[in-house]
Amino acid sequence: MILQIILFTTFMLVLLYLILIAIDDSLITRTYQLKTKKFKENQKLKLVLLADTHSFGFGLKYQDVLEQVIPLEPNLIILGGDIFDDKKPLEATDRFLDELQKLAPVYYVSGNHEKIAPDYPQMVELLKKNNIIIIEDNIILEKYNILLCGLDDPRSLDKTIKPTETNLKSAKESGLYKIFLIHRPELAKEYLDLGFDLILSGHTHGGQIIIPRLANGFFIHGQGVFPKLAGGLYEFGDTTHIISRGLANTVYFPRIFNPLEIVYLEIEGT
Numbered sequence: 261m262i263l264q265i266i267l268f269t270t271f272m273l274v275l276l277y278l279i280l281i282a283i284d285d286s287l288i289t290r291t292y293q294l295k296t297k298k299f300k301e302n303q304k305l306k307l308v309l310l311a312d313t314h315s316f317g318f319g320l321k322y323q324d325v326l327e328q329v330i331p332l333e334p335n336l337i338i339l340g341g342d343i344f345d346d347k348k349p350l351e352a353t354d355r356f357l358d359e360l361q362k363l364a365p366v367y368y369v370s371g372n373h374e375k376i377a378p379d380y381p382q383m384v385e386l387l388k389k390n391n392i393i394i395i396e397d398n399i400i401l402e403k404y405n406i407l408l409c410g411l412d413d414p415r416s417l418d419k420t421i422k423p424t425e426t427n428l429k430s431a432k433e434s435g436l437y438k439i440f441l442i443h444r445p446e447l448a449k450e451y452l453d454l455g456f457d458l459i460l461s462g463h464t465h466g467g468q469i470i471i472p473r474l475a476n477g478f479f480i481h482g483q484g485v486f487p488k489l490a491g492g493l494y495e496f497g498d499t500t501h502i503i504s505r506g507l508a509n510t511v512y513f514p515r516i517f518n519p520l521e522i523v524y525l526e527i528e529g530t
Contacts, residue, residue: 285319285515289328289522292493292502296457298405298437299529305404308332308364309523311340311443311462312506313356314373317348320507320520322356332524334364335404339392340462340504341371341413341443344383357390366392367399369410371443371463395441398431407434409456410441431455437527445489445503446482452496458527459501466491466505469516477518491521 299305308329316322329337337360344353360366368387374380387394395410409431431438431454438456442448445461467477467490477490491505504523509515 285509286519287320287324287328287507287522288519289332289524290505291524291526294458294500294525294527295530296437296527297530298435298457299527300405301529303405303529305336305406305525305527306332306334307336307338307525307527308334309338309340309460309462309502309504309525310343310507311504311523312342312371312465312508312510313353314342314508314510315345315348315350316352316356316508317345318508318510322352322359325356325507325522326359328522329360330363334524336401337364337366338441338460339366339368340441340460341369342373342462342506342508343368343371344374344377345508345510346373346377350379350383350386354386354390357386357392361391366390367408367410367441368392368394369441369443370413372413375413400434400436405436407431407436407438408441409438413443414447444482445501446487448501449496452499456499459499460504460523461489461501462504462506464490464503464505465509466515466518466521468511468513468518470518472517 344350374383377383395408399408401408440451440456440459442459442461444463448459448461464477464480467480467487469478470476475486476492477487479485480487480490483489489503491503494501502523505518505521507520
């Protein structure tokens with residue numbers, strides 16, 4: 261009887277330990293290193309991608325994000341959508357943007373929660389007040405030999421994005437290193453023929469649950485169960501697609517084996 265109690269207690273403690281490990285609300289920096297012939301041999305671009313902070317209304321403090329971004333000394337910072345939330349106060353994001361824009365030039369594309377928010381115009385004003393560059397068309401950054409192209413998120417899940425003919429033409433014809441920013445990764449497949457070198461997305465929250473070695477995400481709106489594009493690095497021919505797992509948990513079910521993440525990229529010339 262005593263042995264059974266000891267075994268049962270040990271089992272419950274191990275189970276509790278595994279659950280505590282699995283429910284991961286830590287903040288990590290995930291690093292990717294890319295190579296390109298479109299940069300000079302000694303050129304390196306350091307880029308940070310932040311997505312889905314949701315107005316810092318779900319536990320994460322903006323100071324914690326800044327603490328990890330500052331040592332990275334990025335050349336550019338990309339905000340990949342849903343930086344604001346459609347139901348949470350805007351003040352924390354306003355303070356965050358004010359501090360963030362002091363570190364490097366910051367570029368923004370909208371997410372679905374922002375585009376459905378009644379106060380989206382106020383969000384835009386806060387972005388402009390804090391010197392955040394809203395990508396509404398192509399932007400050429402000659403200093404880094406790159407072209408940035410970003411598209412607004414559609415207002416509802418059943419709409420599609422159609423880039424302007426200007427975007428299509430310049431993206432196809434440009435010999436620069438081309439970076440495409442689009443919040444929802446599943447929509448990027450429509451634009452793979454435009455010849456982008458790098459696509460950056462958010463939205464997925466990593467599929468909420470990761471089962472190591474078995475499933476890289478459980479469910480995502482727009483992709484369903486066991487999504488193909490949940491988070492990480494994907495290759496489509498000459499195009500690299502990196503999807504941030506995001507910086508918030510907006511549902512009541514915890515993130516499992518799925519920490520909050522800052523994405524850091526080093527792109528080097530060969």
